[in-house]
Amino acid sequence: MNYKNKIWSKIWRNLIIWIAIIFAVFPILFIIGTSFNPANSINTTQIFPGNPTLENYKSLIVGENNTFLIWVWNTLKISFLTAGISVFLCSLAAYSFSRFRFKGRRMGLLTILLVQMFPQTLGITAIFLIMTWFNDKIPFIGLNTHAGLILVYLGGAIGMNTWLMKGYFDSIPKSLEEAAYVDGATSFKAFRAIILPLARPILVVIFIIQFIGTYSEYMIASTLLKGDKMYTLAVGLRLFVGQHYDDRWGPFAAAGVLGSIIVIVIFYSLQDLIFSGLTGGAIKE
Amino acid sequence: MEKKFRKYILKISIFAMVDALVLFFCIMFILNDDIIISSIIFVVTILLNWLGFSKKSYPLRYLLPGLTFMIAMVVVPIGYNVYISFTNYSTGHIVSKDQAIKNFMNREYFPENGKKYDYIAYGTPESLKYLLLHSENDEDTLVDMEGNVLDFNEIKHSYDDSGFPGNIDNFYVLDQKEIFKNIKELQNLKITYLNGWLRLGTLREFYYYIPQYTYDSKKDILIDNKTEKIYRVKNAQFVSDDGEMLDPGWTEVIGFQNYIRLLTTEKYRKPFFSVFLWTIEWSVLTVFFSFVIGLGLALLLNDPKIKMRKFYRSLLILPYAMPAFISLLIWRYGFYNSDFGLFNKILNSMFNITIPWLNSPGWARFSVILTNVWLTFPYMMLVSLGALQAVPGNLLEAARIDGANGFQRFRKITFPLIMISIAPLLIGSFATTFNNFTVIWLLTEGNPITGIGNVSGATDILISYAYKLAFIGKAGNELGLSSAVAVVIFLIIVTISVLSFRRTKVLEEVADEL
CATH class of the missing domain: 1.10.3720.10 (MetI-like)
Structure with a gap:
């Protein structure tokens, strides 16, 4: 009786897990299958195509849909710069908060803590108007420029990331730096030669989380960017499939597969690091 | 010690160069009427100099780069958003009141029996130089392509048999084809004249246009010169007594109106x-x-x-x-x-x-x-x-x-x-x-x-x-x-x-x- 119970419990446990796995994975299998379909039309799509072809992929890379490559390039460029610069700026700010005692430190910390609570997208109307104003005065960071978009992203990235990094820096013992100071190092030298190497894990986590977050950002990019050549992948793909989903379904599927791969690979290769960052409170969309 | 000194000299020279460059840009912006941006740059540079040379500022040197972005792109937008929520900012209410009035001041009409001028253009086939405007009742007027009225007698010219000058300042009369080639330049020309201005009305003629509105800043009313209707300020717009509203209106602070609208x-x-x-x-x-x-x-x-x-x-x-x-x-x-x-x-x-x-x-x-x-x-x-x-x-x-x-x-x-x-x-x-x-x-x-x-x-x-x-x-x-x-x-x-x-x-x- 007990033995039988155990078998049953094992079976239903596995059954539930497998149902959940199918629920989780199905859309991805579906899009992979679709991307190898010979027909463009959404109507004749088969999940497991009888005669798989690379036509859809070809059309994205060398064919008529190759603006896709521009979108990928734009997205990678913007995400990489945003993540890199924000890690740099945040590590500086976090170091200052963690190691120096100065007037206004508490106010600064409180401000950062409060500001990171509010999604930047709440100010989207104002951001749009500010960028329009930039457009007149300093055109190279105005509307419809990647530099402008990166500036906006950087602003949104500082609060949360600085806060997380400061927590990590606090956990690094001060005795190492003190030794360096005795040897005559400046505080910047101590920061560069001691803190940064020791803080590598958090720098990587924040870089990755920021990279993935920027890669997938839709709202701000779609508000600020206009024109085929300027789009990021999120904005471009939506418009690409939006009006012509019935005859662009195949290329879209291929684009979806290619556009996901890079993020999925990063995610899986660093999953343990990212999860430790997640439970630390770094929730990003 | 010497190394430190050399570093210090380097630092001072870099700051000096940057400051000189910034000063140059500031002046450029001021000449361009961009006072706001010029003063922002100016304040930021002073701050940077202070950061670079004051001992007290040391922690801020690390802090400020990041905080600046955060303040500029999160705090300012949210604050600005709160401000906008207390204004009537919307389609038709986007510009300031001054800009709206300026817009009305630029509107024109051509009165019935208004004056028309035909013209003779002088220049080279590549570009126009002078226009001689002619109407039956008036004296002829000579203008250049910036819209300035010139004194005919001060400029060298010679007459041919038609009674009109065939040559002004060594430029010759252009024929129809040459004029049409440069028609864009003519269409952009606006010559201030008497109470109004002269602009190309048809391809062959300049019209004397009169401003359609007069703004009375004391009474804060707008008068339509054509119909003599009076428009008064109401809900950030000029509205006539019979309810006709003029576009554009302007932005103004309206208190809690938006919230009240949302809730009621x-x-x-x-x-x-x-x-x-x-x-x-x-x-x-x-x-x-x-x-x-x-x-x-x-x-x-x-x-x-x-x-x-x-x-x-x-x-x-x-x-x-x-x-x-x-x-x-x-x-x-x-x-x-x-x-x-x-x-x-x-x-x-x-x-x-x-x-x-x-x-x-x-x-x-x-x-x-x-x-x-x-x-x-x-x-x-x-x-x-x-x-x-x-x-x-x-x-x-x-x-x-x-x-x-x-x-x-x-x-x-x-x-x-x-x-x-x-x-x-x-x-x-x-x-x-x-x-x-x-x-x-x-x-x-x-x-x-x-x-x-x-x-x-x-x-x-x-x-x-x-x-x-x-x-x-x-x-x-x-x-x-x-x-x-x-x-x-x-x-x-x-x-x-x-x-x-x-x-x-x-x-x-x-x-x-x-």
Whole structure:
């Protein structure tokens, strides 16, 4: 009786897990299958195509849909710069908060803590108007420029990331730096030669989380960017499939597969690091 | 010592060079009438110099670069948004009052029996130089291409047999073809003349236009010179006594009008409250279901007897690992599409039914929640797994020996323990879902519309409603109203933040440190 119970419990446990796995994975299998379909039309799509072809992929890379490559390039460029610069700026700010005692430190910390609570997208109307104003005065960071978009992203990235990094820096013992100071190092030298190497894990986590977050950002990019050549992948793909989903379904599927791969690979290769960052409170969309 | 000195010299020279450059730019901007930008640059440079040379500023050197971005791109926009919510900023009310008046001052009309001038153009085939305007009753007028009236006698000219000068300042009369080649230049020409100005009316003639409006700054009224109608200021617009409104109006601070409009006028009250309720519904249901599913799976996977746990986990987090915008588009077009979508194809072939997944209000709401649960349950599973690891095994073992069954152990020990670390994350998730524009926008754009003339749709959440009011308005862009909605969201988030602060006690941590 007990033995039988155990078998049953094992079976239903596995059954539930497998149902959940199918629920989780199905859309991805579906899009992979679709991307190898010979027909463009959404109507004749088969999940497991009888005669798989690379036509859809070809059309994205060398064919008529190759603006896709521009979108990928734009997205990678913007995400990489945003993540890199924000890690740099945040590590500086976090170091200052963690190691120096100065007037206004508490106010600064409180401000950062409060500001990171509010999604930047709440100010989207104002951001749009500010960028329009930039457009007149300093055109190279105005509307419809990647530099402008990166500036906006950087602003949104500082609060949360600085806060997380400061927590990590606090956990690094001060005795190492003190030794360096005795040897005559400046505080910047101590920061560069001691803190940064020791803080590598958090720098990587924040870089990755920021990279993935920027890669997938839709709202701000779609508000600020206009024109085929300027789009990021999120904005471009939506418009690409939006009006012509019935005859662009195949290329879209291929684009979806290619556009996901890079993020999925990063995610899986660093999953343990990212999860430790997640439970630390770094929730990003 | 010498090395230090050399470094110092280098520093001073770099600062000096940058400062000189900035000064140059400042002057350029001032000459360009950009006082604001010039003063911003000026203040920033002074700040930078102070940072570079004051000992006191040392910590700020590290802080300021990051903080500047944060303030410029988060704090300022949110503050500006709050300000806009107290103005009437909207289509037709975008410029300042001065700009609006300037706009009216530039409007013109051509009176009946107004003066017309034909012209002779002088220049080279490449460009025009002078125009000689001629009308029957007036003396001839000579103008250059900047619109200045010139004294005919001061410029060298010679007459030919027609009675008109054939040559002015060594430029010859241009023929029709040469004039048309440079017609753009003529069309842009505006010559101030008497009370009005001369502009090209037809291709062959300049007309004497008269300003249509006169602004009386004392009485703050606008007078139409043509009809002699008087327009008075009303609701940031010039309005005549018989109700005719002139565009453009201007922006002005209107106090709480937007909020009052949102809460009391029929047109906005109903959509606002239904959107508001749905936003809460959507956040609560999403977080609830994805937490229940995530926790359930975490409990199953936490059992060390299950083989391949890591493999299962890797498969289950796929929805979280994939960029959301791609999976959302797959759900929208691949699954939910009522004609070609996979769901309806399967349902149609098996049971011969079609479901309007995204086209009927009820189904659309169900669909967006379903997809969002799919997107977020892996996150819940991961944080639950993390929290479960921290539950001490001996506690559970003791309860088991005391005779508590599995469900009792979960309810009395595991669940309360993991909630300590998960509750703040749930609140965070709630806040994120509350403002998850991307999911709603990529799946439905807030549609389907529930009534004729409604801006909001059945699946619109507050932030997408605000976005629509600002950017997609069918009857114009209501930026002021949209900002008011954003401020409402802002207040809700403040409340949520206070709640979560209380739980995590982060604030005390900050306070303790000093």
